[in-house]
Amino acid sequence: MRIMLNDTPLQLATVSTLTQLLQQQQLRTEGLAIAVNNSVIAKRLWQEYQLQNHDQIQLFQIVTGG
Amino acid sequence: MLRIADKSFSSRLLLGSGKFAHPSLMQQAIQASGCQLVTLALKRLQLGQQQDDLLHPLQQMNIQLLPNTSGAKTAKEAIFAAQLAREALQTNWLKLEIHPDPRYLMPDPIETLIAAEQLVKLGFVVLPYCSADPVLCKRLEQAGCAAVMPLGAAIGSNQGLQTRAMLEIIIEQATVPVIIDAGLGAPSHAAAAMELGAAAVLVNTAIASSQNPVAMALAFAQAVNAGRTAYNAGLAAAHSHAEPSSPLTDFLATL
Numbered sequence: 001m002r003i004m005l006n007d008t009p010l011q012l013a014t015v016s017t018l019t020q021l022l023q024q025q026q027l028r029t030e031g032l033a034i035a036v037n038n039s040v041i042a043k044r045l046w047q048e049y050q051l052q053n054h055d056q057i058q059l060f061q062i063v064t065g066g
Numbered sequence: 067m068l069r070i071a072d073k074s075f076s077s078r079l080l081l082g083s084g085k086f087a088h089p090s091l092m093q094q095a096i097q098a099s100g101c102q103l104v105t106l107a108l109k110r111l112q113l114g115q116q117q118d119d120l121l122h123p124l125q126q127m128n129i130q131l132l133p134n135t136s137g138a139k140t141a142k143e144a145i146f147a148a149q150l151a152r153e154a155l156q157t158n159w160l161k162l163e164i165h166p167d168p169r170y171l172m173p174d175p176i177e178t179l180i181a182a183e184q185l186v187k188l189g190f191v192v193l194p195y196c197s198a199d200p201v202l203c204k205r206l207e208q209a210g211c212a213a214v215m216p217l218g219a220a221i222g223s224n225q226g227l228q229t230r231a232m233l234e235i236i237i238e239q240a241t242v243p244v245i246i247d248a249g250l251g252a253p254s255h256a257a258a259a260m261e262l263g264a265a266a267v268l269v270n271t272a273i274a275s276s277q278n279p280v281a282m283a284l285a286f287a288q289a290v291n292a293g294r295t296a297y298n299a300g301l302a303a304a305h306s307h308a309e310p311s312s313p314l315t316d317f318l319a320t321l
Contacts, residue, residue: 006113025113031121033108033150040149043156058110062121062154064092065107065136066082066221066270 003055018046021057031062068266070243071159071191071212073130075102078260079290080132080245081283082270083107091279093123099283105132105161105268108151121155132193134161139174141181148185160185161215163195171221175202179209186210195247198229203236203244214240215247215268218259222271224251227258237263253282253289260293261301 001012005025015021018034018041034041035058041049051057068075080103086092096104104124124131133151138144144164152158162185164178165171173196185192191212196202198216206214216236219225226249227233237244243265250256251272259267269286276282 006110008113027111028119031154032111033154035146035150038146040146040153043153059113060108060150060154061111062106062133062151063109063118064083064086064089064120065134066084066105066268 001051001053003051003053003057005057006059012051016050018049018051018057021051022046027059033060034058035060068243070193075130075266076100077102077287077290078266078294079256079287080105080247080266080268081273082268084270085274086279087274089118089120089123092274093127095273095279095283096124096127096129098280099273099287101129101283101287103130103132105134105270106155107134107136108147108154109137130159131155131157132159132161133157134163134195135181136163136165138164138181139166139177140164141177141184144177144181145184145188148181148188148190152190158189159191159193161193161195162211165195165221173197173217175199178202179205182206182211183209193245198232198236200232200235200239204239207240207242211242213243213245213265215245217248218246218255219249219251221248223249224272225249226251226255227262230258230262233259233264234262253285256286257289257293257296260290261296263297266290 003010015024037056068078077100079101081101082105133155135144135147138147148160164174175197178194182192182194193213194206194211195215203214219228245266246259246264247268250269256267273279273282
């Protein structure tokens with residue numbers, strides 16, 4: 001399966017859910033948000049959310065700001 | 067107590083978390099100020115870069131985190147950012163800000179109102195950053211916003227209450243808390259805003275960019291308290307002529 005992760009192409013072999021993708025990328029989930037094909041995916045759904053070929057995944061994180 | 071939506075806060079000073087030289091300085095400033103509401107922003111994750119552990123210390127401080135939609139130029143972008151922020155922080159509280167113009171960062175009143183109406187329907191507690199426009203503030207209130215946050219001056223400009231006359235009308239008319247956001251550059255500006263009857267003020271640059279942010283955070287907290295106490299005490303009226311404060315008797319007339 002081939003996806004785009006923040007505009008970077010990525011070939012996935014063993015990963016099929018959002019949670020597995022985050023684990024593979026060694027990302028903390030705290031302060032993180034995910035959109036797949038421009039739709040925001042609720043955190044409680046990440047574990048079961050099945051990725052599809054050609055999905056565009058965008059990751060966002062909380063930073064400081066006024 | 068400051069009451070916003072279903073929450074009460076003993077501090078009437080809100081802090082923005084941007085521009086601090088390092089995270090521990092921000093945490094110390096928050097602690098020194100006693101503030102209970104802190105704004106945060108959202109950005110795209112840079113893959114391969116270390117994620118800051120920004121949240122853990124803040125969550126231990128028992129403060130309400132208030133994500134903003136900074137970077138949004140339209141209502142559509144702001145609603146997308148709001149949904150991301152809700153998931154990132156697991157809160158439905160939101161500082162709505164839409165400023166398409168990078169030079170003055172003036173909030174877009176039309177997009178802000180459109181976004182506010184939709185976000186309220188989506189269950190967000192919306193605190194909109196907005197122009198100091200009494201009609202707009204009333205419309206935002208009618209849309210169901212939990213507070214309004216009119217600007218004192220341009221973001222980060224430290225110019226103080228440039229919009230004072232309009233803020234007075236906004237405060238007089240409001241039935242939700244009026245939080246003066248943006249432009250407050252000195253504790254005296256914050257005190258003046260509170261004397262006008264503002265429910266709270268939001269400060270970031272004036273504290274974070276000062277020479278001693280921790281001491282400045284405390285100074286702002288003291289100014290906010292002084293201004294609020296003065297407002298509650300009821301300011302004496304101003305006059306265009308002198309009013310003697312000592313008896314003008316003629317006991318020296320015999321000399």
